[in-house]
Amino acid sequence: MRHVREMLRLSRDAGLATREVARRTGVAPSTLREMFRRFERCGLAWPLPLDMADADLEALLYGEAGTKQGHRRRAEPDWAMLNRELKRKHVTLQILWDEYIEANPDGYRYSRFCDLYRGWEARLPVTMRQTHLGGDQLFVDYAGDTVPVIVDARAGTTREAHIFVAVMGGSSLSFAHASWTEKLPDWIDAHVQSFAYFGGAARLLVPDNPKVAVIKACFYDPQVNRTYGEMAAHYDTAVLPARPRRPRDKAKVEAAVRIVERWLLGRLRHRRFSSLAEVNAAIAELLIRLNDQRLLRHVGRTRRQLFEEIDAPHLKALPAEPYGLAEWRVRKVGLDYHVDIEGHFYSVPYRHARASVEVRLTPRTVEVFLQGERIAAHMRGSGDGKHTTITEHMPSSHRRYSDWTIERIIREAERIGPSTVMLCQLILEHRPHPEQGFRTCLGIVRLAKPFGPHRLEAACLRALQVGARNYGSVKSILDNRLDGQPVRRVGGGEDAGLAIQHPNIRGSGYYH
Numbered sequence: 001m002r003h004v005r006e007m008l009r010l011s012r013d014a015g016l017a018t019r020e021v022a023r024r025t026g027v028a029p030s031t032l033r034e035m036f037r038r039f040e041r042c043g044l045a046w047p048l049p050l051d052m053a054d055a056d057l058e059a060l061l062y063g064e065a066g067t068k069q070g071h072r073r074r075a076e077p078d079w080a081m082l083n084r085e086l087k088r089k090h091v092t093l094q095i096l097w098d099e100y101i102e103a104n105p106d107g108y109r110y111s112r113f114c115d116l117y118r119g120w121e122a123r124l125p126v127t128m129r130q131t132h133l134g135g136d137q138l139f140v141d142y143a144g145d146t147v148p149v150i151v152d153a154r155a156g157t158t159r160e161a162h163i164f165v166a167v168m169g170g171s172s173l174s175f176a177h178a179s180w181t182e183k184l185p186d187w188i189d190a191h192v193q194s195f196a197y198f199g200g201a202a203r204l205l206v207p208d209n210p211k212v213a214v215i216k217a218c219f220y221d222p223q224v225n226r227t228y229g230e231m232a233a234h235y236d237t238a239v240l241p242a243r244p245r246r247p248r249d250k251a252k253v254e255a256a257v258r259i260v261e262r263w264l265l266g267r268l269r270h271r272r273f274s275s276l277a278e279v280n281a282a283i284a285e286l287l288i289r290l291n292d293q294r295l296l297r298h299v300g301r302t303r304r305q306l307f308e309e310i311d312a313p314h315l316k317a318l319p320a321e322p323y324g325l326a327e328w329r330v331r332k333v334g335l336d337y338h339v340d341i342e343g344h345f346y347s348v349p350y351r352h353a354r355a356s357v358e359v360r361l362t363p364r365t366v367e368v369f370l371q372g373e374r375i376a377a378h379m380r381g382s383g384d385g386k387h388t389t390i391t392e393h394m395p396s397s398h399r400r401y402s403d404w405t406i407e408r409i410i411r412e413a414e415r416i417g418p419s420t421v422m423l424c425q426l427i428l429e430h431r432p433h434p435e436q437g438f439r440t441c442l443g444i445v446r447l448a449k450p451f452g453p454h455r456l457e458a459a460c461l462r463a464l465q466v467g468a469r470n471y472g473s474v475k476s477i478l479d480n481r482l483d484g485q486p487v488r489r490v491g492g493g494e495d496a497g498l499a500i501q502h503p504n505i506r507g508s509g510y511y512h
Contacts, residue, residue, distance in 0.1 A: 004057065005048070007032060008039065012046045035061065075104040077113070079120040090261070093117065135314025137169035138202035138237075140191065142182050142210075143257050145265055149273045161279050163265070164190035165257050168198065169206075171306035173291055176260050178279040185325055187212040188231055192322050198307075200315025201235040206242060214241050226328045234323040236316050263290050329359045337394075338387055341366055345387035348376045350395050409441045416448055417457035419464060427469050443471040451478045458483035 003025055010021045018036075022029040042060045082096050097113045108116065146160035161178040164187075168174075175197045179186035187210075195201050207213040209222070216223040222241045224232075232239050264286050273279050291303040331339045337353045338345040341361065348357065348368050352375060360367040361380070368376040378388050406428065413420040424441040431437040448456045459477040465487050468474065477483050 003027065004035060004061065007035065008046060008048075011036070038062070075107050077107075077117075079117060082117060083121065134170040134310040135168075135200070135202055135312070135316075137204045137206050137240075138166055138194070138198075139169060139206045140164070140166045140194070141208055141257055143176075143260055143265070145261055147178060147265065147268060147273065147279055149276060149279060151274075153274065161273075161276055162186075163260060163283075164194075165260050166191075166194040166198075167255075168202065168307060168311045170310040171303055172255075172296075173198070173303045173307040173311065174259065174287070176264060176283050176287060178276055178283060180276065182210070182212065184212045184225070184227060184327065188227065188323070188325050191231060195235055195318060196322070198315065199312065200318060201237045202311075202315060204238055204240045205232055206240055209241050213239065227326060230326060231323045234319060236319075259290070324362050327361045329361065330356065331359050332356050338389070339368060343385055344381040345385075346376065346378045346381075347387070347389040347393040349393050406438060406441075409438070409445055412445045412448075413441070416445070416453045417460070419457050419461040420444070423460045423463055423469070423474075426464075430469065440471050444474050447475060447478060455483050462487065 007021055007025055007027065010016045010024060011018070016024075018032055019029055021027075022032045025032075038061045044060065048057070077096075077100050085091050085096060086093070093114055094110070097110050100113065101107050101110075107113075141164075143163040143165055146162055148158045149161050151157050151159045159180065161180060162182050164177045164179060164182075166175045175194045177190045177193050179190060191205075211225075213225055213228050214222050215225055224239045224241070229239060264283055267286060268279075268282055271282065273282070291307075293302065295302055296306070329341065331341065333339055333348055333353050333355050334345075335353055336345075337350040338347050339357065339359060341359055346366050346368065348355075348370075352370060355370060357375070358369045360369065364380055366378045366380050367374055376390070376393065378390075381388055409424060410421065413424045424437075424444065427437040427440050427444075444456075444460070447459075451459075455478060456474075459474050459482075462477050462483055463469070463474050466473075468477075
């Protein structure tokens with residue numbers, strides 16, 4: 001309408017010819033003559049009233065928007081319903097127009113249909129136009145659809161692969177990666193893969209509010225998952241979650257997710273995959289076409305070209321080593337000063353028994369922290385129900401006991417004498433499990449300190465002769481000083497030495 005006023009001024013006030021007005025305003029002479037005829041027919045006088053708005057002038061000259069003068073009115077779509085349908089997954093204006101024209105064969109053509117919808121949409125509440133600086137923000141999310149992967153061809157068993165999507169705010173360079181789950185290990189690994197793909201880290205990470213990223217969603221002070229925050233710190237970036245239930249805050253990745261679903265998943269729908277590696281290989285091929293070969297319609301350049309110009313110079317350099325996954329757990333130390341982590345027990349200093357601690361888990365290590373101070377570190381073990389104990393963590397009394405092993409007991413027995421060794425070996429062999437005879441042998445060997453090795457050797461010899469194989473019998477021999485007395489025999493012959501006289505022994509005659 002600004003051009004209409006200018007054309008009328010040049011014609012009425014300046015008195016210029018129609019062709020000269022057309023040349024100065026860049027409008028075809030035929031269009032200019034048609035506008036002059038409409039102006040004369042509408043009955044307006046020049047100059048125009050000062051209070052006349054452009055919309056009123058347009059209505060007088062060209063009639064109501066969306067109608068042609070002298071033609072019947074076409075069937076008007078329900079624009080509000082169409083707007084709601086467009087928010088559904090995979091729905092486009094082309095699909096909605098196909099449905100509209102099927103119900104109204106003489107309805108608007110596709111181009112006019114789109115123009116009218118855009119005009120209606122323009123009257124909706126305004127949204128803030130976001131400006132994305134180069135290398136400033138990396139938007140991340142998971143696609144809603146999954147890719148089926150055949151894990152057992154014979155049984156026909158399939159498993160769904162989830163698609164992680166990351167997009168640079170400035171250039172819209174997109175990255176996608178398939179994983180089995182959306183849990184923390186796969187979430188962290190997908191970020192590490194994306195940083196390697198982009199060759200650097202953006203200043204901010206903008207996720208949605210999943211539990212793997214945000215423990216407690218809040219507009220003012222969101223609580224970021226500790227492992228996710230550590231990963232961000234490793235790459236010298238920060239996490240800025242989108243506002244809860246505000247998808248427009250991360251419209252970039254929402255658009256990228258739609259592109260991935262249509263560009264990638266749509267092209268993969270007829271392919272059959274037998275492993276996750278095959279899925280990621282196929283995605284990598286399609287990403288080359290999307291980022292490096294496909295021109296953006298309104299820019300005339302590829303995403304890769306824009307990335308190299310806008311984002312790449314401002315990305316932060318990657319660290320020397322990629323981030324290694326570290327999960328945090330809260331545990332309580334047991335009475336035995338060990339912490340249970342996934343079925344394996346790790347020791348901490350005994351003075352911290354019953355304390356609540358934080359455990360940092362990596363694929364190889366286990367670190368235990370108390371009030372921010374590391375109090376123990378172990379190599380990670382398997383969940384076999386066993387324990388890993390550091391000697392320095394034990395109290396002195398426990399340490400003295402733990403130093404003894406079956407091998408050490410045998411070595412100590414050898415220093416005392418052959419009878420002591422034989423007695424210990426018999427005790428260990430005749431118990432259901434060698435560990436059951438451990439304490440008995442330990443007690444016998446330790447008798448050398450109060451009674452001396454010579455007396456203990458003699459006592460063990462007597463114990464062998466009388467068939468005693470327990471700690472109490474050996475100690476009784478020493479207490480009663482029987483170690484220096486010969487064993488009394490009954491009867492004769494070669495086996496006479498095996499029979500002895502004792503009040504507690506009934507003998508074979510008792511049973512006749």
